Amino acid sequence: MRWLIGTVMIAAALALAPACSDDAVTPDPEPVLVTPPAFGEPYDKLSDWHLFADPLLQLPAERVVPYDVIAPLFSDYTSKWRFLFVPEGETVPYADEGTWEFPVGTVLVKTFAYADDVREPEGPRRILETRLLWREPEGWTAHTYIWNEEQSEAIREVGGRFVDVTFIDPLGATVETAYRVPNTNECADCHHQGEDEAGAIIVGPLGPKTLQLDRDADFGAGPVNQLDQLSSLGLFDGDPTPSSERERLVDPYDPAEDLSLRARSYFDANCSGCHRQGGSATDSDLELDFDSTDPTTSDAVVWGVCKTPTSAGGATCGNTYDIVPGEPDLSIVVCRMTATELDQRMPPLGSKIVHQEGLALMREWIESLPPASCTP
Amino acid sequence: MLVSFSMRPARLIPLAALVLALAPLALVPGCGDDSATGGAGGAGGGGGGGPSEACEGVDTTGCTISLGPSDDVTNELQTALIEAESGSPVCLCPGTYLFDNELQVNTPDLTIRGVGATRDDVVLDFANQIGGDDGLTATSDGFTVENLSVKNTTGNGIVATGSDGVTFRNLKVWWDAGSVTENGAYAVYPISSSNVLIEDCEIVGAADAGVYVGQSTNIIVRNNDVHANVAGIEIENSTDAEVYDNRAYDNAAGILVFALPNLDKTDSLRCDVHDNEIYENNRDNFGEEGTVVAAVPPGIGVLILAADETHVHDNTITDNVTGGVVMVSMATLSLLVAPGEPDPDTDPDPETTYIYANTFSGNGTDPSSPLDLVDVVPMEDVLWDGVEKTDGSGDLCLSMTPPTFRNIHGVSNIANQANHTTDTTPHECDHTPLAPIVLE
Numbered sequence: 001m002r003w004l005i006g007t008v009m010i011a012a013a014l015a016l017a018p019a020c021s022d023d024a025v026t027p028d029p030e031p032v033l034v035t036p037p038a039f040g041e042p043y044d045k046l047s048d049w050h051l052f053a054d055p056l057l058q059l060p061a062e063r064v065v066p067y068d069v070i071a072p073l074f075s076d077y078t079s080k081w082r083f084l085f086v087p088e089g090e091t092v093p094y095a096d097e098g099t100w101e102f103p104v105g106t107v108l109v110k111t112f113a114y115a116d117d118v119r120e121p122e123g124p125r126r127i128l129e130t131r132l133l134w135r136e137p138e139g140w141t142a143h144t145y146i147w148n149e150e151q152s153e154a155i156r157e158v159g160g161r162f163v164d165v166t167f168i169d170p171l172g173a174t175v176e177t178a179y180r181v182p183n184t185n186e187c188a189d190c191h192h193q194g195e196d197e198a199g200a201i202i203v204g205p206l207g208p209k210t211l212q213l214d215r216d217a218d219f220g221a222g223p224v225n226q227l228d229q230l231s232s233l234g235l236f237d238g239d240p241t242p243s244s245e246r247e248r249l250v251d252p253y254d255p256a257e258d259l260s261l262r263a264r265s266y267f268d269a270n271c272s273g274c275h276r277q278g279g280s281a282t283d284s285d286l287e288l289d290f291d292s293t294d295p296t297t298s299d300a301v302v303w304g305v306c307k308t309p310t311s312a313g314g315a316t317c318g319n320t321y322d323i324v325p326g327e328p329d330l331s332i333v334v335c336r337m338t339a340t341e342l343d344q345r346m347p348p349l350g351s352k353i354v355h356q357e358g359l360a361l362m363r364e365w366i367e368s369l370p371p372a373s374c375t376p
Numbered sequence: 377m378l379v380s381f382s383m384r385p386a387r388l389i390p391l392a393a394l395v396l397a398l399a400p401l402a403l404v405p406g407c408g409d410d411s412a413t414g415g416a417g418g419a420g421g422g423g424g425g426g427p428s429e430a431c432e433g434v435d436t437t438g439c440t441i442s443l444g445p446s447d448d449v450t451n452e453l454q455t456a457l458i459e460a461e462s463g464s465p466v467c468l469c470p471g472t473y474l475f476d477n478e479l480q481v482n483t484p485d486l487t488i489r490g491v492g493a494t495r496d497d498v499v500l501d502f503a504n505q506i507g508g509d510d511g512l513t514a515t516s517d518g519f520t521v522e523n524l525s526v527k528n529t530t531g532n533g534i535v536a537t538g539s540d541g542v543t544f545r546n547l548k549v550w551w552d553a554g555s556v557t558e559n560g561a562y563a564v565y566p567i568s569s570s571n572v573l574i575e576d577c578e579i580v581g582a583a584d585a586g587v588y589v590g591q592s593t594n595i596i597v598r599n600n601d602v603h604a605n606v607a608g609i610e611i612e613n614s615t616d617a618e619v620y621d622n623r624a625y626d627n628a629a630g631i632l633v634f635a636l637p638n639l640d641k642t643d644s645l646r647c648d649v650h651d652n653e654i655y656e657n658n659r660d661n662f663g664e665e666g667t668v669v670a671a672v673p674p675g676i677g678v679l680i681l682a683a684d685e686t687h688v689h690d691n692t693i694t695d696n697v698t699g700g701v702v703m704v705s706m707a708t709l710s711l712l713v714a715p716g717e718p719d720p721d722t723d724p725d726p727e728t729t730y731i732y733a734n735t736f737s738g739n740g741t742d743p744s745s746p747l748d749l750v751d752v753v754p755m756e757d758v759l760w761d762g763v764e765k766t767d768g769s770g771d772l773c774l775s776m777t778p779p780t781f782r783n784i785h786g787v788s789n790i791a792n793q794a795n796h797t798t799d800t801t802p803h804e805c806d807h808t809p810l811a812p813i814v815l816e
Contacts, residue, residue: 159455161448162476162506180507183454185480198462198484199517199539283537283568283640310638318666342509343531343560349508 032061034085036105039136046130046145046154051085051109056127056151058111063088065233066219067226069212070249071269076177076353077118077169079125083109084208091237096246099209106135108205114179117168128163129181130154133191133205140203142187159183169353177352189349190273192280201280206273210240211290214248249290253357263365264293266358267303270347285310286322304333306374315344325369327376334362430469434491440464442491445471450479457481457488465489468524470497478508484516485541490524495548503528503552510535510560517541526563528552533563533582541816542572550580555604557662562588563605568641570594571815577601583662584669585610585632589617591641596813597622606663607632607672608654611683613639617647618813628661628674630654630696635682635726636668637706637719644683648810654678655694671712673744676702681709684727687810692735698747699755700739700779701731703772705763708787711746725763725770730807732775749791756780756798761787774803 032053037043046055053059058081060066066083086092087105095101102108113127131144145154146163160183166176180186185201193204207213213230216223227240240246249265250257267275272289274281286304287293293303301307304322309315309332317335324330336346337359345352430444441456441464443449456466457479465487481488490498502511509531512521519536522545526533533549536542549563561584566572569592578601579586586605589595595617602608608624610632611617624630631654635644654677663670672679675698680686682705693700706724740755747755757779763786764770774781778800789795 158458159451159453160477161451178506180477183477183480184458185454185482186508188482195515195538199515200484201482201515285638285640308638310640316666320666341530342505342507345509352506 034061034064034107036087036107036134042132042134042141042143042156044156046156049107049132051083051107051130055130055154058127061085064109065230065235066217067208067213067230068215068217069207069269070215071212071252071265073269073273074351074355074358075112076179076351077167077175078112078114078128078179079118079121080113081109081111082207085109086235092235094231094236094238094240096210096241099205099207102135102205102208104135104137108133108208114165114167118170119168119172126165127151127154128165128179129157131187133203140191140193140205142184142191142203144181144184144187146181157181157183160186170357175353180349180352182349186349189280192274192278194278210246211249211268214243214246247290252361259365259368260295262361264290266361267293270355270358274347283310300372304331305369306372315339317344321374323366323369325372325375326367328363328366330376331366334359334366337362428469430471431491434469436467436469436491438465439467439489439491442467442469444469445473449473450475450477454479457483457486460486462486462518467491468498468500472499472501474501474504475511476504476506478502478505478510479512480508481512481514481519482516485518486514486516487520487522488512488524489520489522492523495523495525495546498524500524500526501528502526502530505530513537514539514542519543520545522546525549529560531560532565533560534565535562536566536569536572539566539569540571542566542569544574544577546576548578548580549582549586550578553581555581555583555659555662557583557664559583561664561667562586564588565590566592566595568592572596573815575599578603579608580604582606583664584667586627588612589614591639592617594813594815596815603627604659606659606661606669608657610634610669611644611647612636613641613644614647615641615643615645616813618810619647619649620651622652624652625655625657626659627657628659628663629669629672629676629679630657630693631678632669632672633678633680633683633686634668635684635722637722637724639722642719642721643723644686646685646687646810647683648687648813649678650687650690652691654691655696657696658698666713668709668713671709673698673712673747675699675742675744677739678702680704680726680729682706682722682724682726684723685729685807685810686726687730687732687807689730689732689734689809693739693757694736695738696740697742698740698744699759700734700736700757702747702759703729704761707763708761711787725765727764727769728771728807730773730775730809731758731779732773732777732806734779736779746790750782750784750796751791751793752782756782758782760784762789763787768802771807772803773805773807774800775806776804778804 035050064083064085085107090103092100111130113125115121115125127147129144129146134141146157147154162178165179169175188201188203191203193202213226217226250261252262252266267288268290275286276289287302292298307322319332322332328334339345428444431442436442462485467489470492492498511526511529511533513535515537518541519539520543525548527550544564551559563579563582563586565588567590572595574597582605585607586602587609590612593615597619599621602624603626605627608627608630612634633647658675661674677693677696678701680703736757758781760783762783781800783797
């Protein structure tokens with residue numbers, strides 16, 4: 001239960017280090033207030049938003065609330081911080097289902113960093129980018145800011161680029177990879193919420209929903225449930241449903257949890273951005289969001305059982321069905337998560353490194369499924 | 377009721393934690409100035425960047441943004457494509473552009489135009505691509521690409537998904553490696569789109585179909601040179617397509633009109649294939665194993681699979697060693713590839729086909745498997761598997777001056793010549809010609 005405390009602890013510690021502003025040695029005692037730009041004119045510098053009391057430490061400014069998700073998106077072993085900022089006087093209608101509806105002016109924030117050694121997330125690290133989803137009057141817009149090597153500022157990046165990184169992976173191996181800072185259109189591939197009349201993609205948040213946030217986190221006074229915390233901060237319009245009645249994801253890597261729930265949580269976090277109704281992988285007819293993978297309410301072919309590929313072209317590894325119960329090696333889902341070729345790889349964006357822990361979970365789960373018509 | 381949020385961490389952090397966490401400090405805030413330095417720079421707006429040498433002396437009239445090759449061209453062009461206003465052409469000056477990532481368009485009414493003297497002067501090379509698998513993709517309406525070359529994409533060359541108004545004009549799409557399985561599947565690929573125009577292109581080496589139009593409506597494919605692909609031109613689960621004045625040669629199969637099962641758009645209707653030159657489509661099939669196209673027997677001029685109201689007329693169809701025009705149902709397809717889940721929404725048989733006024737010569741001289749089982753050399757100009765729901769429901773017309781013809785009367789009869797017929801009398805009829813396509 002130290003998902004947040006780790007972040008906050010190191011952040012606070014670093015706050016004691018000298019900063020390089022004009023008044024370098026005197027820590028600023030004033031609360032930092034978020035200063036959003038005029039709509040339609042995102043700042044070119046991250047610092048101009050004043051989202052952080054200390055950006056390097058990812059210490060949030062006033063009203064910027066840190067949160068964590070139950071099942072994170074795997075992004076090649078980067079560590080992440082997440083925050084939400086809702087303007088003063090505004091609230092969010094509480095909802096059990098779907099992503100919450102945020103008011104105009106909301107800023108959702110996600111910062112990516114590499115720990116030099118991912119086994120020591122609180123050790124030395126390099127912050128790569130800070131991504132924002134900004135609720136403007138016309139809808140959400142996506143922005144990302146790439147941190148400079150000095151780690152003193154981050155500059156808005158529209159066209160995306162690769163950043164060479166080196167880190168030590170969970171097995172102790174040194175990995176060199178080209179980390180992808182997505183271009184604005186790539187954000188839309190995952191954050192796709194439909195299209196406007198001219199076919200331009202509408203984007204929206206993915207993480208802030210009861211399914212993902214209903215977990216404990218430490219805001220400084222010991223672990224508390226995040227929904228309770230957000231509620232007591234006055235974020236919600238309406239009270240959360242009692243905890244016992246809420247549906248939530250589980251930690252996909254916790255062997256104590258139910259295997260099916262672990263697999264469904266993994267899919268929801270890592271695949272459903274694109275594989276859900278209205279997502280960018282609609283042509284594949286494969287839906288992997290938490291609801292669509294519920295075996296009690298959803299037809300198994302919807303989430304891939306004995307489903308022949310529709311749009312995969314040659315990317316099938318010679319296999320016939322997306323999921324063959326009992327047979328991970330015959331399942332296209334497994335081979336596409338194992339593949340590194342650009343035209344095979346799943347997910348096609350957001351990660352380049354095969355996620356061994358996720359893959360192991362998929363195999364275990366497919367092996368456990370009861371035989372179906374396509375099981376040989 | 378609203379309590380003001382206050383998340384001042386200083387208030388929240390236990391002091392002990394502060395002390396503990398001091399040890400691993402590695403990063404102290406750097407003392408750089410505010411501007412980004414080092415590799416991570418490149419603020420928004422780069423696309424409009426300074427004038428490129430490549431554009432000197434080039435006529436860029438009508439271009440809102442003109443770019444030339446550079447070390448950072450993926451970022452520059454992608455930024456331009458994102459920041460361009462609707463309706464403002466993004467122009468590429470002569471040179472070879474090396475991209476490391478797929479390029480994506482999500483801005484309505486956007487044109488990407490090569491401004492060289494010919495399409496060969498502006499080359500978009502994706503050999504060094506490490507992100508995304510297609511070359512150029514668009515999801516917005518009104519997408520035009522013209523007068524340039526695209527080569528070496530891992531996946532498809534140029535893709536338009538769900539766009540109303542797609543124009544691919546005077547393009548060359550190819551792969552340095554020649555015709556190999558590792559090439560991208562489709563070279564130009566509008567899918568789930570409408571009002572599609574593909575003209576004056578040269579397409580070479582696609583590992584599936586050179587020109588592939590999927591699940592689209594209102595389509596013109598004209599005056600293209602399509603060669604050394606697995607399939608030259610494929611129109612799949614689409615409605616109202618006109619394919620004319622093209623040259624399809626040296627592919628494994630020339631022109632395909634398909635209806636495949638388990639797709640969102642279930643039918644394939646009114647494809648008018650006329651005035652094309654379709655010759656010597658005898659290349660070994662180098663398609664990726666497991667794909668439908670990889671199962672197509674090489675040597676076919678025109679292959680119709682389960683599509684309805686296909687018209688094939690006024691074409692010159694010559695020297696395709698398996699057959700000139702082959703028309704089959706899903707039943708025959710399942711001889712060749714693993715059947716998917718049966719799809720009750722797709723009609724498995726081709727109906728109301730009209731084949732007339734074509735010039736055939738030299739076809740069917742050496743049919744490849746499994747059509748060699750028919751055991752006729754030369755194969756007739758039009759071969760039909762004869763699968764229909766009820767006698768005559770196929771409604772095939774071959775006009776009053778029919779070509780040579782063979783009906784094998786069901787897949788199971790393929791090697792049973794005694795059950796075949798070659799009599800054209802039942803098919804000496806005419807359908808109403810299809811109206812020319814008008815794009816909106």
